Amino acid sequence: MWSVMLNKNSVKKNLFRFIKLGVAFELGALAATYGFWYKVNRNIDFRFYLHENYKFVLDAYYKIGETIDPEYKGKELDYDYWVKTGKITHSSAKKYMLRAMDKLCLSNYNNHDPIDRIIKRQLQRKKTEEKNNLDFSGSEEIEKFIEAFNQKQKEIEKEFELAETLDHEMLSDHFSNLNELIQSLQKFYSNATIFLRIYDKKVCQATLQNLQIKLKELENRLLPRKKFGFKSRINKLEKDDGKKNGTSIKNGVKSKISLISHNDKLIEEEICGFRHKNDEILFLTEEEIEKKDVLLENLKNCTVKLYGNPTTIHMTNLINCQIYSGPVTTSVFVEKVKNSSLHLACQQLRIHETTDTDFHIHVTSKAIIEDSQNVRFGVYNFNYEGLENHYKISGLSKEVNNWNKVDDFNWLAADKPSPNWTILTD
Template identity: 40%
Template sequence: MIHIPDTILKRKDQREGELQKKHDNQPSQAEVFRETFREKEAEIEVLLASIEKTTDKLDLADMFDRISKSINQLNKYLASSSIFLIAYDIKISKSAIQSLQDRSVELENKYLPRKRFTFKNRRDMKPARDKNTEIDRHVEVEKIVTNPNAFSVSDKTDVTLFIDHEDIKNKDVTLSRLVNCVVFIHGSPNTLHLITLESCRIVSGPVVTSVLVEDSRNGSFAFPCQQLRVHNTKSTDFHIHVTTRAIIEDTSGVRFGPYRYSYDNLDAHYEGSGLDRERNNWDDVDDFNWLVNNKQSPNWTKMPPNDQDSFLEELKPYLKKNKST
């Protein structure tokens, strides 16, 4: 048996102790995330604060572009880090991002207001008398673009809207205060915000980053995305492809099924969006109002396949009518 001097053993123990101490002092992944997130958040805060000091409209447009890109990068950073974050960290971070987005929109409306999109009918429409005449509704957005980074439609009732990829490519799309509307987005927007919708059907191609649904009632939505957050929503169906875990909050009576909608150029839009088609967490939903472990939240359920089929069938007459016009 080989005898090892005590001095060598002590030196070995000392080195191991120093290595362990160094390892213990290293910040965890979550701590690194929190510090990095705070730094990036502070950078955006500085950009927002500088808006009031900027008077040139071209400079303002550039500033808002930088802010939008920075917020999107922060959103992507949160999405890529969510695998090792606890629910509380995700909730706080998403709330902070939403606050930044809200402030950005508020400042942009104040200092660089956009003209409202206007609509024109393709033909004189007769009042709808039954389900078949409802399909005749069709309007299109006039090509009025005052902000190259955003596209919005609001305050519409009983309209059907088809939006092409070139209209929303790399843009943040907002649909708000719509009632009984059908919207087809055959393209890949940067973000999608669905706010205050009643009895609407919204179908979209791959969303590059996140989808926010706020205050929806009796709707049916279909889209692929990286992140999904649903707030204050009731009796709404989601046909989704989501690469992270969907989040619901203050929401009930919602159902989830896989994204099965298809259209020309969908494959190309998937490729351009960077979404992983092999990774779909449509049935992995985190309810921030349900804290009981190992028990299904009563606020959401999986959608039966028959209802998924019915949704696709309901869309066909609108698509057929669009091709014939």
């Protein structure tokens, strides 16, 4: 009996001994595994292996995710975005993958939150891209964009050829349509800059610039400015303000002032305006500018007021001038204007080679600037008797005013505003 009891005790002791040895072995193995991983993870050769083989390690990571959750879509959503678009380099993709593996290993395998967050993040990114019509990625999408861009360019080129065959009366509307097509193509390109390669961007920018140049050359050739001559019929009305020789002081500077109504009118019946004037106040009445083109050229330190409804206005070489105009039926063209203030209402406004100038405008389409710097835009504020009637005659809608929407043909980046124009604060 005693022998049986001794045998049972020895069995228990041996059993406890084996359990202790097993636990010790497990702890030792765990410590050894951690030590091995700690050393390997900091080993240069191992890190080099990860760098060179990150795609295969990445595939292993996705297999782990699929094992944990059969519906895991990480590979489908991430792999194409990382590898095909080239938006993440080998090194950054490796770091991103290692961080994701760490989160996966440290989380509870029964809890799929880390995977869900990855999927939600990718789906949200996809929705955002679709919303902005930027669902392009990879070489196939770039090729689709280039094909569409070239197709739109060919359509514009055909419109250029059509302009050669149109009657003179139809050219103005045709050129306006061409300008809108080029603006649309520019917007199409701007929306795609986020995924285009540097080479593709340079080609598209060069194409857009060539189209603009061709449009300007074609317009100058087929729809040139009317030639004109001046005849001088000076009728100065000196303002008697108690000073001799009609001089007055404005802004602390003495300047001669001439009040002119019928002076320096152009011989051409459909064109009127002023040119080669310094330090004068000039104005034209409703009867003088109705259904006519107005030309203002080579003016310095002048104030010009146009009380009425001209068809178009052309301004060239103005320095330190104040220009006020009633509603213009079609377009206003501004070129080489410096240190001036312009108050205009029109359908289209095109500004070239202009600097340090304020525009107070009412325009029904976007204003266009080119080769211009430090131009500022505010709301049209010229008021005079008969303005409401002139709005009706011009056909301008008072409800549509794009005074703060400006296209800069020298600034094609979609993600940053042009530094060449700003909004007036006062």
